Amino acid sequence: MKNLNYPGLPRILVIDDEDGIREGLRTLLQSEGVSVETAKSAEDGIQRVKQKNFDVIILDINLPGADGLSILSSLRTNSSPADVVVLTGYGTVANTVEAMRKGATDVIEKPFTHDRMLAVIRRCLETRQLKNELTWLHDRVRELTATELIGLSPSIREVQTLIDQVAHAPDTTVLVTGQSGTGKELVARCVHEHSNRRHGPFVAINCAALNENLLEAELFGYEAGSFTGANKEGKQGLFAMAAGGTLFLDEIGEMEKTLQAKLLRVLQERTFRRVGGVQDIAADVRIIASTNRDLRSEVDGGRFREDLFYRLNVMTIEVPPLAERQQDIPLLAHYFLDQFGRQMGKSLTGFTEESTETLCEYRWPGNIRELKNAIEHASIVCPGGMIDECHLPKFSGGAVDGSDAIARNVIVLEGADCSIRNLESQLVGRVLEMTKWNISRAASMLGINRTTLYNKIRLYNLGSRPSRAQVSV
Numbered sequence: 424m425k426n427l428n429y430p431g432l433p434r435i436l437v438i439d440d441e442d443g444i445r446e447g448l449r450t451l452l453q454s455e456g457v458s459v460e461t462a463k464s465a466e467d468g469i470q471r472v473k474q475k476n477f478d479v480i481i482l483d484i485n486l487p488g489a490d491g492l493s494i495l496s497s498l499r500t501n502s503s504p505a506d507v508v509v510l511t512g513y514g515t516v517a518n519t520v521e522a523m524r525k526g527a528t529d530v531i532e533k534p535f536t537h538d539r540m541l542a543v544i545r546r547c548l549e550t551r552q553l554k555n556e557l558t559w560l561h562d563r564v565r566e567l568t569a570t571e572l573i574g575l576s577p578s579i580r581e582v583q584t585l586i587d588q589v590a591h592a593p594d595t596t597v598l599v600t601g602q603s604g605t606g607k608e609l610v611a612r613c614v615h616e617h618s619n620r621r622h623g624p625f626v627a628i629n630c631a632a633l634n635e636n637l638l639e640a641e642l643f644g645y646e647a648g649s650f651t652g653a654n655k656e657g658k659q660g661l662f663a664m665a666a667g668g669t670l671f672l673d674e675i676g677e678m679e680k681t682l683q684a685k686l687l688r689v690l691q692e693r694t695f696r697r698v699g700g701v702q703d704i705a706a707d708v709r710i711i712a713s714t715n716r717d718l719r720s721e722v723d724g725g726r727f728r729e730d731l732f733y734r735l736n737v738m739t740i741e742v743p744p745l746a747e748r749q750q751d752i753p754l755l756a757h758y759f760l761d762q763f764g765r766q767m768g769k770s771l772t773g774f775t776e777e778s779t780e781t782l783c784e785y786r787w788p789g790n791i792r793e794l795k796n797a798i799e800h801a802s803i804v805c806p807g808g809m810i811d812e813c814h815l816p817k818f819s820g821g822a823v824d825g826s827d828a829i830a831r832n833v834i835v836l837e838g839a840d841c842s843i844r845n846l847e848s849q850l851v852g853r854v855l856e857m858t859k860w861n862i863s864r865a866a867s868m869l870g871i872n873r874t875t876l877y878n879k880i881r882l883y884n885l886g887s888r889p890s891r892a893q894v895s896v
């Protein structure tokens with residue numbers, strides 16, 4: 424239909440026993456670029472709906488042998504039911520009410536004009552399109568705010584246990600520590616989602632993003648005219664906005680000491696004041712703070728208030744770096760691949776052995792965020808099917824055991840054999856060792872293809888790769 428950005432051809436079924444109406448609608452709708460099927464009877468109509476999904480069904484109320492209304496609900500039993508437009512005789516108000524009650528989207532009286540019919544169909548399709556978009560958006564929001572902490576390693580299970588425990592103490596302050604990208608914010612969201620504050624808001628603020636004054640105004644709000652540039656009506660702060668929920672103070676280690684004192688007061692008194700205000704306002708929030716700094720040494724260095732540190736440190740959840748829970752890498756990789764595959768509408772079925780090996784051997788200095796980005800990259804580059812090594816981005820952080828740091832340029836020639844052959848044999852052997860016999864990576868480092876590498880392994884009798892059990896990870 425013109426100016427309708429419908430995904431694919433809209434499919435319409437016309438159920439009417441009058442040949443003239445069926446064929447007239449077929450011609451009209453087909454000329455609008457719609458796919459049309461027709462059925463002469465109720466049974467024929469039901470049969471077609473069982474075989475195929477339609478967007479709109481135009482249903483005559485007077486069908487031979489069956490009243491159109493009696494089959495209306497059986498036409499709408501699938502997971503994405505069609506919109507049903509009922510055709511009635513003139514002036515049958517009771518039918519109209521009954522049809523709408525049974526789930527019809529609209530009712531058109533016979534005889535009808537083409538314009539009327541097209542306007543109704545267009546409205547049905549527009550509404551369906553909006554609903555589809557809304558469902559898609561809801562799914563995206565759910566994905567983006569997913570609070571699923573993936574991982575089976577003992578260290579992440581420990582984190583999951585702590586989350587469950589602290590969730591049951593809905594006012595206790597929590598400190599989440601860990602390297603960048605390990606999932607600190609996700610842990611904070613999980614605590615919120617598992618607690619009985621989950622029906623309240625989860626409000627996050629990055630303490631490093633604002634200067635001291637702005638951060639104070641943002642957190643506590645301010646009274647009208649309390650400082651130059653302040654909004655005339657004053658402003659509600661995040662403590663007030665998060666009431667009943669959780670306030671997540673990200674990068675707390677970056678907060679200035681004067682503001683640290685004010686935060687300490689809120690944690691002790693459970694009340695706060697707006698900037699320029701004199702009234703104490705109850706702070707009904709759970710504070711979760713996070714940092715990738717070592718707060719203890721920040722205290723020792725005089726950069727973080729000791730009293731605030733103890734206030735925050737009531738319950739600490741330390742999120743382990745990804746390199747310390749390698750067994751979670753394939754699980755996380757599949758989880759992200761599934762997410763990106765769905766987002767991009769691609770069928771991405773998994774990872775080849777080589778790409779799995781590369782993912783497991785890499786050190787992941789950027790932790791899960793880096794892994795997630797790598798999988799997003801691979802999902803874009805891969806046309807479909809399995810993710811292979813060539814789809815992964817180039818990594819720069821080194822292998823887990825630090826073997827990249829081994830002086831890779833030094834080759835000691837044993838004995839008096841200074842032949843190029845000996846040199847090459849040692850170089851190939853060294854690179855295979857460095858890559859833990861990852862043939863693709865070794866070939867790429869040596870600047871040759873995999874077949875040539877296999878030939879050289881045979882030629883120099885370099886043996887075969889060690890078994891997985893011998894590879895130290």
Ligand SMILES: Nc1ncnc2c1ncn2[C@@H]1O[C@H](COP(=O)(O)OP(=O)(O)OP(=O)(O)O)[C@@H](O)[C@H]1O
Binds near residue numbers: 606609610755792
């Ligand atoms: N265990 C996990 N399961 C699934 N997704 C995870 C997991 N851990 C982290 N992620 C995802 O990885 C990304 C980074 O996580 P998050 O933002 O929570 O890290 P962070 O520690 O707060 O990072 P930074 O220190 O840089 O702020 C997010 O998209 C998050 O959803």
Ligand SMILES: [Mg+2]
Binds near residue numbers: 607608673
């Ligand atoms: Mg974060």
